[in-house]
Amino acid sequence: MENPIQNDRWTVRLPILLSVTLAAGMLLGATFFGGSKGIADVARGHTKFKEVLQLIDNNYVDTVNTDELVDYSITKMLEKLDPHTYYFNPKDAIAARSQLESGFDGIGIEFNLYKDTVYVVTPLVGGPSEAAGIQSGDKILKVNSDIFTGKKVDNAFIFSKLRGPRGSEVKIEILRRGVPKPLSFLLRRDRIPTFSVDAAYMMDKEVGYVKVTRFSESTYDEFKNAVSSLKTQGMKKLMLDLRGNPGGYMDRATNMVDELLAGDKLIVYTDGKDDRYDRQTRAKNAGMFENGSVVVLIDESSASASEIVAGALQDHDRALIVGRRSFGKGLVQMPVNLSDGSELRLTISRYYTPSGRSIQKPYKMGDLEGYEKDIKNRFEHGELFVSDSIKNNPKLQYRTDAGRIVYGGGGITPDVFVPRDTSMMSPYLYELFAKNTVRDYALNYVNQNRKQFEKQTFAEFLKSYNVTDADLNGVVKNATADNIKFNEKEFSRSKPYIRTYLKALIARYAYQKRDKGGLNNEFYQVMSNTDEGIRKAATLFDEAEKLAKGNVSLKDAKK
Template identity: 60%
Template sequence: MSKEENKPAINNSPYVVRMPIIIGITLAAGILLGSTFFSGNKNMKEVARGYSKFREVLMLVENNYVDSVSTEELVDYSITKMLEKLDPHTAYFNVEEAAAARSQLDSGFDGIGVEFNIYNDTVYVVTPLSGGPSETIGILSGDRILKVDQEKLSGPGVTNADVFKMLRGKRGTKVNLLIERVGLKENLTFTVTRDRIPTYSVDAAYMVDQEIGYIKVTRFSETTYDEFKSALMSLKAEGLKKLILDLRGNPGGYMERATSMADEFIDGNKLLVYTKGKDSRFDKKTEAHIDGIFEKGPVIVLMDEGSASASEILAGALQDHDRALVIGRRSYGKGLVQMPVKLSDGSELRLTISRYYTPSGRSIQKPYEMGKGEDYSQDLSHRYESGELFNADSIKLDKSKVYKTDGGRYVYGGGGIMPDVFVPRDTLTNSKYLFELYAKNIIREYALKYANTQQKKLVKSSFEQYLAQFKVTDAMMKELIKDATLAGIEYKQAEFTRSRPLIEAQTKAIIGRYVWGRNHKGGLNNEVYRVLNPTDNVYREAIHHFSQASDLEAGNFSSLKTQD
C-alpha cells in the first residue's frame, strides 16, 4: 500500500466547510459585544486568546474526533458550564429554551405550571404558578423534581430544554412526577394534568370588610402593573381604606412593574430602588414620580421564603420608607439584576450586570460563592432544618449590614427582606395522607364532581351566602375518603383527622370557584382566597396588625419592635 493510500480521505460536511466563517463571525461578534459592554477593559487580550483557544479545540473535535458529534450541542454545553463559574443567576438559554422562558412572562403556555431553577444538576421548584395544575395538587416551593414519567430529571447534563420538554405538553395530558420534599423521608408521586397556564398575575382582589382590601400578586409579568392598577381602583371605588398586598410565593419578573406599583403607594420623588454594576452604564436610580392611587392609608405586605427579586424590590421600597408593615417570613434573597441579551441565532444570555439596592442602601442578595451553586440551591432546605421557618430567633442577621428606614427603624441587608412581624410556617394540618390526596388530585376531583351534581341547587344562593352558610359535611368527607381508597390511598384516621380542617376548606374553595368563579374577568380567583384566607395564619395575623400599620404610616414607631 502506498503512502498516498494511507492518507485519510477528505470528506468535509458543508458545516465543516462553513466552520471558519462561522467562528470568524462569532469571534468578531464576541469582540464587538465585549467592546460594547466592557469598553476599555484591560483584559480584552485575554478574552481574544480565550476565543482563539476555544475555536482551536472546536475545530479539532469537529475534524478529528472518532465519532460524529453535534457541534451546536457542544457549544451550548460549553457556554452553560462556563457560566456555572459565575453567580447562580447568570444563565444561557438555547433557542427553544429562550422562547419557552419568555412565555413565562409574556404569553400563555400549556404545561404543569411551575417556576423552576436548575442547581447542581437538580431541578428545584421556585414556586408553583398560581392557578396552575401544580399548585392545585400541592407542589410546593423547594420541592425537587427527581423523575418525570419514570424518566430521570436530575444528574449531570440536565438542561432547561430537558425540563421544558418533559413538563410542557398538550393540555389535558397527564404526567407523573417523583418529588423529594424537605422534611419527608419518603419521596412523593404526583399525577399532574397539564393545562393552560394562566397569564394573569393578579390572582385575587376583593374587599375583606367595608375598609380592608386584599390583593394577591403572583408574578411581575408584562401586564402586572395594569392588572394591579385596575384592581386597586376597583377596590377604592368599593371603599378601600386599608390594604393587604400578598406577595408570598411571587418569584419576581420585570423590575419596572414592581417600581411602578411602589410608585402608587409612595409620594413625592422618593427613591424606589437603585442599581450598581462594574460598568457605570448599568447604574440607575428609579424614583417616584406620579400621584399614586393609594399614597394614604395603612398597607400590610405579606412575604415568605418564596418571594423573590421584583417582590423584594417592592417590599424593600415600602419598608424603607415606612410605608408598609411587612408580615411573614424572610424573603428569598435575590438582589442581582440580569440583562437579557438576545444572540444572533435566537438564543439568549441572561447576564448579571448589577446589584440592586433598596432606598436605605441595603442589598438583599443572600451570600453565594462564585461557581459554587450547591449550597445556594439548598438554602430553603437549610432554613427548614435550622428552624428559621418556625422561629424568628433562628434567623441569622448580619449585624455588619445594618441600615435605617426613613423613620430610624433598623433593617438588615445581605439575605432577603426581614419581616417586621414574623409568622411561622403552619404545619399543624400537614400529613402524608394529605400529600397523597394532593398527589392524586383527589380533593380537586371530588370538589368538581360535587359541584357538577349540585350546581343547580348551589346557584340559587349568592356566593356570600355560600361563604357564610355552606358546611362540608361528614357524608361528603366519607365520599372523598372512598374516592381516595379507590385510587390506592390507604386511609389513616389520625392523619385524616389532623388534616381535615384544610381538606374541608380546600373542598369548599374549589366548589366555590367552579360554581361562581367563572363569572370573573381577568383571571381572578377571589372565591378560593375568600374561603382559604381565614384559615391562613399569616393572613389572620395581618388582619390583627392594622393598628401597627396605621402607627407606621403616622410616624409613630413606639408600637413597632425594630430589628436590632
C-alpha cells in the same frame, strides 16, 4: 395556561430563574464587550474553544452533537459565576419567557407533570379545552402523534406540543377516570391570557386584599385595576400579599411602589462594574393609594422584584412587613436573546433599597447546589418557625426614614414574624396534591350539583356551606383508586386542611366568573380562614397606620 404545577427542580429554582430584570425591551447591544480591558483575553479564549470544538467534530472517534457540547460548555462555564447568571437553550428559553408573558397561544390548560405523566389540573376559563369538555384529572396520553409519557416528557416538551399559532388545530387523546377507553378531542388553539394578580377583594368594609403571584408584563396594569376597583368599594386599608412571588420585571415592581409612595422618594438604585447600568428609580407619579395604611405579606419564597417592593416600603416606613424573611435575591440580570433562540441572563449589577441595603444573601461562586439548599437549611435551623432563629448580621444595620433598624445581607426581615404552619401537613396530603385528587373531586361535585349552587350567592355559600364527612370519604375513595395508600393517622392530621381546601375548590369551580380578569377571589376568601399570615396581618393595621403617619416612638426605632 399550559401552566405547570411542578414538583421538580424547576420549582426549586424559580426564584433564581424569575430573577429581577431591567425594563423588558432592553437588550445588550453589539458594543457590550467594546469597553472590556480583557478583550484580548476573550479573543484568545474564543479561538481556543473554537479549535477544540473543531477538532472534536472532525477527529473524535464517534459522532457527537456539537450543539449539545456547546450548551454543556456554556452551562458549566456559568456555574463559576453567581447563582443567578443563567443560560437557557432554545427550548428552555421559550418556557422561561412564558413565565413573564401576559398571554400565549395554546389550548388553555393548567397541568401537572407527575412521574413522567401529564395530568390536567384544570382547563382555563374561556379556553379551547374548557369549551371542548377537557376535565380536571384527565391524563394526557398523546398530542397529535407524540406520546405524552416517559422520561422525554418535560416542561419544554409539553410547551412545544400544546402551544402553537392561534387558529391551528391539535388532536388530544386523554384517559379519564371511570371511562374504559381513551377519548379524543380536536382543539383549535386560541389566545390564552395569563394573570399575575390572583385575587383582589374586600375583606371587610375598609380592608382590601390583593394577591400578586409574579411581576410579569401585565402586573402593573392588573394592580392598578385592582386598586381602582377596591377603592370604589370603600378600601381605606390595603393588604398586599407577595408570599411565594419569585419576582420578574423590575420596572413593574417600582411602578407598583410608586402607586403607594408619595413625593419623589427613592425606590431602588443599582450599581455595577459598568456605570451604564447604574441608575436610581424614584417615585414620580401621583399614586392611587398614597394615603391609608398598608400591610405587606412576604415569606421565604418572596424574591427579587418582591423584595424591591417590600424593601422600599419598609425603608420609607410606608408599610408594615409581615411574615418570614424573604429569599434574599439582590442581583440584577440583563436578558440577552442569542442568535439561535437561546437566552443568557447575565448579572450586571446589584440593587439596593433606599436605606442602602443589599439584600442579596451570601453565596459561594460556583456553588449553586449549596445556594439552593438555603431554604432547606432555614427549615432545619428553625427559622421558619421561631423568630429568634433569624440570624441577621449586626454589621449590616441600616435605618428607615423614622429611624427603625433594618438589616441587609440576606433578604427582607419582616417587622412582624408569622411562623410557618405545618401542623396539618402530611405525606398523605402531599400525595393528594400530586395526583390532583381533591381538585378532581371538587370539579365533579360542582358539575353534579351546579343547579344547587346557582340558587345561592357566593356570600351565602361562604357563610353556610360545609364539607361533609361523606365528601371526605369520597376524596379518600378516589385517592385509593389513584393508588394512594390510606393512612388513618396522616389523614386525621390533614383533615381540617382537606376540608377547607375542598370547599375553596368548590367555590372556585362554582362561582368564579369569566369577567373577573382571572381573579380567584372565591378560592382565597375560603382559604383565608385557615391562613395564619392573613389572620395576623388583619390585626396590624393600627400599627401600619402609625408608620404611615410617622408615629414611630424612640422605642420602636430601636427595634
